[in-house]
Amino acid sequence: MTAPRPRTAVIDAAWRSAVAEAIREGDDALTVMCGRDGGPLARTVKCLIDPLVLRLRANPELGQPLLDEETAGRVAELVTRAVPTIADAARWFLELKARRRAAGITDGNIQEQYFPRAYELAVAHGRPGGDAAAVAADTLAQIHGPSSGRSVDDLDAFLDEHLAELDAALHEVWADAPRAGEIDAGAIAEALAGLLGNTTADADRRWAFIAGPSAAPTIGLALFEPGTPIADLLAACGVILDDDQSPPTLSASAPAARPAMRGRDGDAPLDRPISGRVTATLRRTRDREGLPDLADLVDDEIVRSRLPWALHGSVWQAAMLVGVVVAAQLYPLAPRPVPHAFAQALSGRLAAQAHILYHRRFLLAGDSSGDLLVADLREFWRPYVGRLWVRLHGRSVAEPFTPTTAFDAAALLDLLTGIGRSVSYDQRSRIRAAIEKAGR
Incomplete structure (x- = not known):
């Protein structure tokens, strides 16, 4: 009986083999999703392979740290089979990155925001074509478009205007x-x-x-x-x-x-200011229109603290x-x-x-x-x-x-x-x- 293999090693081996094969055929698109050692970036696994290729929510057995021979084979097969689509996703990622730079967007982590969307574009459109710039611009508008008064800049403006009363509310919550x-x-x-x-x-x-x-x-x-x-x-x-x-x-x-209402994040979780905690909520939420308004978000975080x-x-x-x-x-x-x-x-x-x-x-x-x-x-x-x-x-x-x-x-x-x-x-x-x- 074959000994169980670490899941990370199974993914890494399948990835390296597929990348090497693609490079031999003259296609280096996947390098944008590789680390310096040739393995997949941590966020390639976290944001793309795990949720979209292996679909761990539907297949939790593929997420176990150690995989038996049969499960390891399934993981390797799924990764290998998805590599052409991931290569197209890498090309879409570069399109999104170029449009982001042109638009002067700096908010959020680019890999976490765009790896999943790039894969969706690859599934829907295949390799980027003549309309790639327009498709990428439309995708960025969906990601970074109007957030109904719930952007990080909106939060800063809200805190500027209401800081004294929010500070008093924070003091009251802690006192009671x-x-x-x-x-x-x-x-x-x-x-x-x-x-x-x-x-x-x-x-x-x-x-x-x-x-x-x-x-x-x-x-x-x-x-x-x-x-x-x-x-x-x-x-x-x-x-x-x-x-x-x-x-x-x-x-x-x-x-x-x-905690303070505003300021720099502390090293420990409970030392983070209220503003930092609300900012984290805004940044990890793709559809901010589904969130409460800023006043409620801040009030909830004050109580939660x-x-x-x-x-x-x-x-x-x-x-x-x-x-x-x-x-x-x-x-x-x-x-x-x-x-x-x-x-x-x-x-x-x-x-x-x-x-x-x-x-x-x-x-x-x-x-x-x-x-x-x-x-x-x-x-x-x-x-x-x-x-x-x-x-x-x-x-x-x-x-x-x-x-x-x-x-x-x-x-x-x-x-x-x-x-x-x-x-x-x-x-x-x-x-x-x-x-x-x-x-x-």
């Missing part, structure tokens, strides 16, 4: 916020052990308990009060931190302080709690035994990724050029918790009343796995840059 109840760390730890353990027979019941009123919301509210709720929960779970390690946090201050974990919805609050506990057990640079089997397995998969296996000996060789990156890898929880909170904030805004029956334990663990994979993708390029800078 409810206090956290008593935390039963032992009961929560027991539920986490069942959810994250080797057996998943009772996982959904454990998950429902964590999303209940006495678990995730209570700890989430305690972040805003004196105490060490996360450290206490980790201790109850049997998670042991080294003397020089800090437990995961969501704010640079303890307890978390009232003092909810447990600064998230709306018990499911997303619970996902944050579980994610923080998992994050505290991730050591891709030097895996170690941890209490929860899920975290142990995820940490091992992260550590086994080729870029870490190949490069970490250089990063740990004492060269100062890698110090910051080594620290980031050693405290993997920092980027992990940050990215998880951003993802959950988006779900909290769009789907606050999702029940645990609609987002069950399996969906939660898939999400937590995906966050780890996403963070690792981003760190891969930083690792390579550090090695190159050190002249290794």
Whole structure:
């Protein structure tokens, strides 16, 4: 029986083979979607291959971190079969990029905005033809057209006009916020052990308990009060931190302080200003006309800032709690035994990724050029918790009343796995840059 293969390796191999074949035939269109090493860009996978080629929502089995021989064959076949369409999408991407530059558009991430649309154009039109410029201009108008008073510039103008009253509303929400109840760390730890353990027979019941009123919301509210709720929960779970390690946090201050209405984003999730949180909502929403007006968006975010974990919805609050506990057990640079089997397995998969296996000996060789990156890898929880909170904030805004029956334990663990994979993708390029800078 063939051993399972990492999904990333299956996609990478199929991609490289198809790109090499295209180049032999004189077609280099796909290079715009490749990294410097010839593999697919992280956003090529995230924004195009996963949602549009593999269609993970409809085929969740294709999104598992490890694929058996049959599933790996399906993934490779789908990627290979889609390459001609992806090549046309790459050509459309260049058309969209050229029209964007001509229009002076700078808002948003160009790959996240245009990779999916470029693929849609490739499916609808094939290779760009004589009308490509007009089609691209029309597509950009749909993406960046009037947003019914809900653009980032509109938000800035709204804040300019109403800052004093909004600041007063923020102060009032924080002054009148409810206090956290008593935390039963032992009961929560027991539920986490069942959810994250080797057996998943009772996982959904454990998950429902964590999303209940006495678990995730209570700890989430305690972040805003004196105490060490996360450290206490980790201790109850049997998670042991080294003397020089800090437990995961969501704010640079303890307890978390009232955020500013405006200003630069802080490094930690709860230190982001209200304006930054609303801006994130605007930027990730393709159809802004479906959003509430700006006044309601800002008011909702002010209220949300003092909810447990600064998230709306018990499911997303619970996902944050579980994610923080998992994050505290991730050591891709030097895996170690941890209490929860899920975290142990995820940490091992992260550590086994080729870029870490190949490069970490250089990063740990004492060269100062890698110090910051080594620290980031050693405290993997920092980027992990940050990215998880951003993802959950988006779900909290769009789907606050999702029940645990609609987002069950399996969906939660898939999400937590995906966050780890996403963070690792981003760190891969930083690792390579550090090695190159050190002249290794």
